[in-house]
Amino acid sequence: MKTDGMVDYSTGHDGLNTPRDVLFVQLIYSSMLGLAGLVLLARLAQIGHAYLRYIVCSGATEKQQSVWSITESSLWIRIKSRLLYAPLFGKRHNREIQLSSAMNMGTLPSRFHSLLIFGYILSQIVYCCDLDYQNETPAIIAELRGRSGTLATLNIVPLVLFATRNNPLIPLLRISFDSYNLFHRWLGRIAAVESIIHMAAWAVNTVREANTSALAQHLSETPSYAWGMVATAVMGFFILHSLSPVRHAFYETFLCIHQAGAFLIVLGIYLHLDMHSLPQKPWIQWVIIIWSAERSTRLIWLVFLNVSRRNGMTKLRVEALPGEACRLTFFLPRQYPVPPGSHFFAYIPQISWWMSHPFSAAWTESSITTRPKSIQSLTDTKSLTLESQSSPYNHTAVTLVVAARQGMTRALYTRAMSSPDEAFTTTGFLEGPYSSHAVNMASYGTAILFSGGVGITHHLLFIRDLLLRAAADRAATRSITLVWAVRSMDSVRWVMEYIQEILQMPHAETILTIMLFVSKPRSPGEMRSAGGVIRTFAGRCNPATVLEEIIPRRIGATVVSVCGPGALGDDVREAARRQVDRGVALDFVEEAFTW
Template sequence: MKREIIYAPLGTKRHNHELQLSKAHNCGTIPSRIQTVLLTLYLIGNIVFCLLLDFKQESLAMLAELRGRTGILAVANLLPLVVMAGRNNPLIGLLKISFDTFNLFHRWVGRLVVCESVIHVLAWFAAYKQSMGTAAASRSFVNDPFLCWGLTGSVCMAVMAIQSVSPLRHAFYETFLQVHQILAAVGLLAVYVHLDIPKLPALPLIRIALCLWLAERLLRFARIIYLNHSRQSGSTKLIVTALPGEASQLSFRLPRHVNIAPGSHVYVYLPKLALWQSHPFSVAWTSTASEPSFGVDIEPKTPGTAERQQSIHPRGFPASRTPTRLSLICAARTGMTRKLYDIARASPSGSVEMAGFVEGPYGGHESLASYGTVFLFAGGAGITHHLVQIRHLLASAHDQMVATRKIVLVWTVREAEAFNWVRDWMEEILKMPGRREVLKVYVYVTRPRKLEGFISAGQRMQLIPGRCCPGSVLDQELPHRIGATMVSVCGPGGFADEVRAAVRARIHLATLDMTEESFTW
């Protein structure tokens, strides 16, 4: 079941490796096999409901029935569409399904809603044209608010479908996001007025959809205000530091204490660069007081980390109320991430303080505490998803509070200078009690150049020039596993697909589970 359905890609291997028309045109990812099965069943259910018509009746009556069925289905599907688009979706925590998966279903259900809306309009137009003529059908919109609002809602959804086409969405993502949210608000309101005028049976459904959409937005706004402002400590402070290897470190000092579970991510708002936009980042490091208590003192010991945290952390707070500090790593690519890196690099000190806010934390539902052996695969900046997990598992294993007895971290980077992104944090991890008995670290450098000084004295990590072969790592370490095994991966889509293929090929060798952290869009 795991090998052929749950963990299987739709085809042979490709799942999160994005389809590229060219370097500038991205066609998105392919659903997995289980996702395709669920989406297909959902689609079949909608088609069957639409086509359960009495084909023996006259055409006008049949068109009216088709119009009613597609209209009700389009409105009913708005409920899961709105829920799955929300970051505060309660089903994420209840079902332990990632936001990324719900976002994929959101896109496909949205396409279904658009198709049903178009059929709804065409069925009405065909019936009206047949009974009153083409000219009368066109004039009917002039003085009829009911039809005008319905057409407005359908047009908004159709435009959303066009701008959501993957190459357009990826090429102009920041513009897409703003326009998409405006059209969604206008479309929902238009459908509500369309149903409210004649008090149609689907009116309660659109009311629920509007309430869910508004509640999610208000909750996000409330979380941002609560997390980033305090009467006692003021507002969130952010320091952006340019790092070697074209990356930025974002160090946040929040004005209040917040618990952040290992494996969490946050959304970052940078008003100077994008007023309304937010971008997701894995939490690379936190102050230890922000984690669930596990009884081991692992406060920062390396000068670099201590100095950076000292600069944004006020003293004098009780341990339970210490304002949370968290750090993120942002690889400079295009758009906001590139602008952020350029601003920090242009500063004489290589760092700059700017206004910034965080929303979250989200995620962190996948607990690794019950697994005796944990493999953590990371590609590039994907290492940030694993660092707090490692710290938490090592400290808890030392206190014998988790089942974990073996951790294997496999990190693949293009150039060795990427290690500077996490050097101080890795030094702290490597100095933790019991680390030598539990943790192994393999670092693969695909473009090895200057490797001297890459690792501090002690040879506590293995540096391997060349590409990582996940299957070889599993073949080497699985025979020495302890208990049930979890494989977690965070990195580029192609690398994640390699890990997935390696796990599927060896899933019969052990009690083997897999989880993947991704932010596909």
């Protein structure tokens, strides 16, 4: 029991350095806003440069585009090669670190991302250690309690924002959700450690001023401390729960636990702050607003895209494909444009309840057909265009190709294989389209697109769009090379009908080249190249060799894009950096789902 005039370093404001806390809060948000401002300026410069190139080169000859093919600035070359495109060290970046066939330790951040993460961690350590060491020990511990609690609460705001799919910073700064998710994971670890420090500092002073029984008494009799303990315990659990081996081995279970735990954390912190009337309470209110607004946006968009008063709900057809994959065709009840490079989150209640999974849009078609009388009319394998005998039906068909791995994707494939004609229909929903808006593909004279396996789905719509633009003289594109690495020819059948449609487009024969690498062909005869646009090769793809062949005959500026396994992405990144070092005007883009 404390009496008037006694110093209380465990439960009161004694020992706290509020002005210093406020200063550090201002420094953190100022640095975040400053960094975002610099990135925005850089993006605006990049967009302006790309637009100028697009305008100048759309009607230019190959020779006139040559001025855009070389980078003159040695400084910019070094920045791109040694910082922006560089892995942390060596060439490993998105190739997963495997301790065993069953244990995946995740990936390494890039050099630039690592510098940002390291700098932020270092700043948090400095802020926590900047205490008044001339005070007595309990006062120093009390100041640490206040500082760590303030920083932990502050970090919850960007932590939640960076985890949202509709993060407004994604289109504004053109930074991918994958990058924000990386920062989300590290902010979570930082906030968890600071929460543990906050709780430990409180416990040390409580025991010092009374005894261990007082600690238990506070937690059992004082709701604010109990809720603070709940939030800290869950955050501590998340440090282990969110490690890559656990996250990837049981991803769907991980998401359920993670979302429930996040709710407990926000609730616990809010009640802890509210019962003590602490000034950090508005920060958690902003967290609740951000989370509620984002979830509401997703729900509204989900209903808008998948439900129509006239045409009903989205229909889904699932087909098993050779090579353990599925083709998912979602027939949306309305017409909606899908930009190239988009991905959707697919909801299939019969398979995965309320869970959603991200997949690139392989193909889209918008048309006016006739509405099917029932979903059973979709089971006709000879007709996937919803043609039946009823009233006009506006729809967009979005096709996803999904490799069967674990969880939902494996369940889909198993269900399709056990169905008549190896296909079935059900109700499904799409959320999206989402995109990182990385670059304007149409502003480059040369596009080199590397795909690994099912990663082909990311590039097909880009190729179709570039060919359409080129035919209308609305693109600088004069050369497109699709480099596709697959294990067997079974994978080619996943999207062959779309490739055939692309090959029939204007200028496809003069602009497009497809290099198909099959690492495990069944027979030599299978590898006979038909000549023309498609060239087939037996063996693994060597991106460095491919670029060495294409770059000398490039037209204008070059974009190199990759979507596929991490090992392929790292090889392409290394080969692209080598060309950048030689002064080639080359931009590198990687579509990754490392979360």
